Amino acid sequence: MMDGALLSWLLAGIPLLGALGSLLFWPNADRLKFFSILWSAVSCASIIGFAGYLAMPPEGFLPLYLLPLTAVISLLAQPVHDDYRQSYIMTLVCLGLGLIVLTCPPLMGNLALALLLVLVASLLYRHHSALWPMSWWGIGTYSLGALCALLAVAVDPPVSSVASLVTCAVLLPLVPFHDGHLTALTRLPGNLPAFVVVLLPIAGLHELPHVLPTVPDVVAWTVSFFALLGALYGAVKALAQSRVRLLLAYGSLSFFSMLWWFVAATRTATPRAALMAGTVGLATSGLLIAWQVVRTRYGDDIDPQAVSGLASGMPQYAVLLSLLALAAMGLPPFGVFAGFMGLLLNAPFPSTLGLFITLLAWLAASWYIMQMVQRLLYGTRRQELRYTDVLKTELASLVMAVLVLLALGLAPATLFAPAHTGAETVSAKESSTWNR
Amino acid sequence: MTFTLLVPLLLLVATGLVLIGSDRSRHARAKIAAYPIGVAFLAAVTTLFQVATEGPIALQFYDLSSVGTFAIPIGFYIDRLSAVMMTLITGVSVIIYTYSIGYMYQDAHARRYLAMICLTDFVLICMVASSNLMMLFLFWQVLSYLLYVLAHNHAHAGTLTGAFKTFTVLRVADTAFLAGIALAYQLYGTLEFQDLFLRAAEARINLPLGFGMEVSGATAVTVLFFVGAMGKSAQFPIHFWLPGSLFAPTPVHALLHAGIINAGGFLINRLAPLFALSSTTLHVAFVIGTLTAFLGATMMLAQNDIKKTLGFSTIGQMGYMIMECGLGAFSLAVFHLIAHGLFKATVFLNCGNVIHKARHEPHFPHIDHQREEEGLSRMTWVTGCVTSLLIPLFILLLTHGVLRIPLLESQGTVIFLFFIWITSSQAILTLTRLRQVASWKVSAAMLMTLLFIVFVYLFAVESFTAFLYPDPDEVASFFKAADLPDWLFDFIILAATILMIASWSYLYMTAHGRTVRIPRWIDNLRIRLYLPFMNRLYADELHQLLGDSLMRLVHQFDKRERGWSQ
Secondary structure, three states: OOOOHHHHHHHHHHHHHHHHHHHHOOHHHHHHHHHOOOOOOOHHHHHHHHHHHHHOOOOOOOHHHHHHHHHHHHHHHHOHHHHHHHHHHHHHHHHHHHHHHOOOOOOHHHHHHHHHEEEEEHHHHHHHOOOOOOOOHHHHHHHHHHHHHHHHHHHOOOOHHHHHHHHHHHHHOOOOOOHHHHHHHHHHHOOOHHHHHHHHHHHHHHHHHHHHHOHHHHHHHHHHHHHHHHHHHHHHHHHOOOOOHHHHHHHHHHHHHHHHHHHHOOOOOOOOHHHHHHHHHHHHHHHHHHHHHHHHHHHHOOOOOOOOOOHHHHHHHHHHHHHHHHHHHOOOOOHHHHHHHHHHHHOOOOOOHHHHHHHHHHHHHHHHHHHHOOOOOOOOOOOOOOOOOOEEEEEEHHHHHHHHHHHHHHOHHHHOOOOOOOOOOOOOHHHHHHOO | OHHHHHHHHHHHHHHHHHHOOOOOHHHHHHHHHHHHHHHHHHHHHHHHHHHHHOOOOOEEEOOOHOOOOOOOOEEEEEEEHHHHHHHHHHHHHHHHHHHHHHOOOOOHEEEEHHHHHHHHHHHHHHOOOOOOOHHHHHHHHHHHHHHHHHHOOOOOOHHHHHHHHHHHHHHHHHHHHHHHHHHHHHOOOOEEEEHHHHHHHHOEEEEEEEEEEEEEHHHHHHHHHHHHHHHHHHOOOOHHHHHHOOOHHOOOOOOOHHOOHHHHHHHHHHHHHHHHHOOHHHHHHHHHHHHHHHHHHHHHHHHHHHHHHHHHHHHHHHHHHHHHHHHHHHHHHHHHHHOOOOOOOHHHHHHHHHHHHHHHHOOOOOOOOHHHHHHHHHHHHHHHHHHHHHHHHHHHHHHHHOOOOOOOOOOOHHHHHHHHHHHHHHHHHHOOOOOOOOOOHHHHHHHHHHHHHHHHHHHHHHHHHHHHOOOOOHHHHHHHHOOOOHHHHHHHHHEEEEEEHHHHHHHHHHHOOOOOOOOOOOOOOOOOHHHHHHOHHHHHHHHHHHHHHHHHHHHHHHHHOOOEEE
């Protein structure tokens, strides 16, 4: 039997080794992309094979399976171009670091986390443009996150707990530390936004069960407050957006904030929380990929208002985009709905007002996402646009995203965390908690 | 059990048949797909027979004790209510689908449309057969989306706006439904229907509202469910999505008005034992239902478009149905929704032809005012008066005096009798429009109508109620819970009676060319109200205004806030 620690390093080492090996294919973008996909798939297979030998984290194994799968999905849809070579390799590096965070002991996990945040911040710095001064806020937030991750290792509680909490708030976006999330989703190159939207929140969620039980009540209440504020703020901002990536960034912020509210109430990260985090990330990732398909055809700076009538010209794309939108707005039978319902039914409501705000934010998603989809897919067919339906790799990527979301919506929550029976239900006796 | 599973599966098969295959064979496949739907109907009839003779069928594909771990527990619980609904849905589906094959023959999106019809039927069947609230909610939501897709025409701006409005308005109601589910689970720890009813009846929980006020758990949960039902059943004030979706192909409306819109009524009936625990919710349902019935019927009279007229007629009927639920007459509501579903499906399937014909013949439908009689004949008048006023009075005295049914103590019996009277009077009043027909024929039709309605109601009251709810105590408990204060009940009965008699008097006087002295302010009011009712009480404009104001606020916030969107 292989030692657990050794296995963790092995699982994390596969994508890192792949990143190193892929440098050999640097001159050929096509081969580099293929190699990256291959290594991500190998990483996925190795995790499926060996995850059972690892100690199970409180949130279950779902995040572990989801990471390499998202890497494959995001890489598949990315068009081949020399400019994207860096993002192919960085996907493998980030995957490796993410796996260290999820499988290694806390000390190594925190160091990997700091490294991951520094890596993302430097990528943002490299792609910084004077036209986007706001990206400094994102770079700053990720730098703060990295600093706090290191601080959490260096100092004792309660400072370390608060530092860890800040790191988690940067990773799993929570107002007012959400600028990093917005910057990453809008400014990172190539397929990286579609990957980090799953990677970083999952990494943040993984840290939470260690942090939340140690923070004082007042901090937990503050987190709850900011979570509700973030849910509403994200939804309102998403409603106002016309740019797709920004809309998705704010929309996902709203959903991640809902997750924060439930997690702050239970003070732990359950497999249901992981399901919510993973599926919100994956649905957003799928929509980012779908938007990438449009950008590939009509240019990077295409105005969404200038695109319409895709449903008649690109029927396969239209069906897949609609399904991803349904998943992203939390409709059944997709994973986001399953995660949301799992949390809604199994977490005690800290307040009625909180529940109301959460449901309001959930409802708002129907507006902004449906509006975006309707604007793109329907309306008149434009003469100036050439309608080309999805290519094979794009199709494979989007289909995979939809199928995974569907499977996660229908699979029992215990599938990825057999130790959790999920029997905790709030019975009539404990009903007073409803309006506490 | 096999027959039961066949019903949804065959509808899925039909969807697959329509959807998968080459374009050349699409017409052939569309025709073949009608057979699985037909077989599904037969399987539903068999299920109904089986349920009626052997009791409810329960199929669970999950462990009851671990329902919390399954996000979406899939299982069927088919009792008589579910079986009746399954038979209705599949029966109507057979007719609508068969009709649609020809109607949509040359449409470019026929394949998508036919597949969606089959899929909607599948979703409806799964919804009515759900064994728990979570599964019901799942299919409820999918239904909201399918409605959006069905009411869709890619290139038509009006349709797109209507479809978006339909989706968003239904989502508002769905959110209330979701809140109800979450609250029910928090309070009672289960979403299984039978367990939920038992636990809710046992655990009388009060929830603090603040300022020293409390609300019972059952009331809080059922009010939220009721708001969910209001959305699907187009109840005032969230009714305006229904007229907005009227651009969709005619058969879609047949399905919508015969099947989908009944979802709200079904939900209330499914949860009848829970609703019976809260008099407050039933009274709210009664008020909302009455208001919707009144406004729907009034707006219907002021419309100048056949589809909108029928749409508002449906809103009125749905209000009537919800009102019946609010009065505790749950079985009557189910009977009503079945009858209305069959009637509206027929009317909508025909209205396409009427519109088509009217486009070709500008003088269609013919209105020949010259040949119409000036007034009612004495015979028609006497028959109408006797059948709608004297015979009901005789029945009332007979019931009270000879049969010794304590009418003053039983609102339920009065409600049934009153509904018989209102319905028959309404039908008889309608018959007075047949003026170019011989008087004896109109009189005979009036008598036949009265007999028909009385017997149908007797069937509904006796057989159908006993069929749906075999336990008479349960039926009595529904009426008991819905009991209105005596003064209010008497007032409503009296007001409706006066209204009915006034209608007859007005009809008689106008038919005989006599001047009806109506105060000027009433006349002015009538004229002033006509415009708002014709414009559907400006509900669409208000919705638009609300949406615009909200978006203006959102954009103002967005501009003021230093963020990424600047």
